[in-house]
Amino acid sequence: MTAPAPDATSSGSIALIGGGPGDVDLLTLRAVERLRAADVILYDDLAGDGILSFARPDAELVAVGKRAGHPSPKQEEVSRLMVGYARLGKRVVRVKSGDPSIFARTDEEISAARAAGVPIEIVPGITTATAAAAYLGTSLTKRLVARRVQMVTGHDVDGQLPADLDITALADPGATTCVFMGKATFAELADRLIAHGLSGETPTVVVESLGSPSTRVMAGTLAEIATRLAAAKPAGPCLILYGAALAGVAARDGEAIA
Ligand SMILES: C[S@@+](CC[C@H](N)C(=O)[O-])C[C@H]1O[C@@H](n2cnc3c(N)ncnc32)[C@H](O)[C@@H]1O
Structure with missing residues (x-):
């Protein structure tokens, strides 16, 4: 010291x-x-x-x-x-x-x-995870549906999906998962989650550049959103949320990034 x-x-x-x-x-x-x-x-x-x-x-x-x-x-x-x-x-x-x-x-x-x-x-400040929930007009927890919220990074020191992620926990259908720094690796994560048994129909939302005039939202399912995200190549920071609690989040007209 x-x-x-x-x-x-x-x-x-x-x-x-x-x-x-x-x-x-x-x-x-x-x-x-x-x-x-x-x-x-x-x-x-x-x-x-x-x-x-x-x-x-x-x-x-x-x-x-x-x-x-x-x-x-x-x-x-x-x-x-x-x-x-x-x-x-x-x-x-x-x-x-x-x-x-x-x-x-x-x-x-x-x-x-x-x-x-x-x-x-x-x-302390308001994390993007809870700010995104507020922006989307939803809750991250839902009685009897989502008993757990987890935050995870999709970005290891080398920019890859971290190799030691707990895929069983991340594929928990009773959790809402918030993926930080995951836009480049989400396709791989989604594939692994689906292979591990999480439904491809799981509601999934990407929020880009929250808190700025250029905030955009993409809402869909785990199975298809990674492809849209990869094609859209959003320039801003993105938080990706998935889980059954997000089922009520509709795609936001005029704000979709793809
Ligand atoms: C280094 S982490 C910082 C997280 C931050 N401490 C928090 O509590 O939100 C950066 C990541 O947070 C998310 N993030 C931060 N600001 C964001 C924003 N305005 N819109 C969307 N995602 C954001 C993105 O996943 C971004 O890659």
């Missing part, structure tokens, strides 16, 4: 805040307070631009996005920057899309802050 410099962290601090799905009015009041007080704001490219409107005019804004397929700073560099600013005595806000506890490498940033002796606070 690296000891903090004697005079470095007297007033510096880090707040990891959940930026929610992008709609500014879905930020928590606490997140807005931290943004207004920040000397430095490090933000992901998935965090909506509106969030930065709360920054002080003199705050330093640093883009540290890690959008798949685009060059971006490595996680170690982001942690180093965040801790470095805090050790200069700055109030640092690190904005994550959605909730910081869901697929956001928050654990690594907490470790870096603690190793440097910098105080760190986590401000």
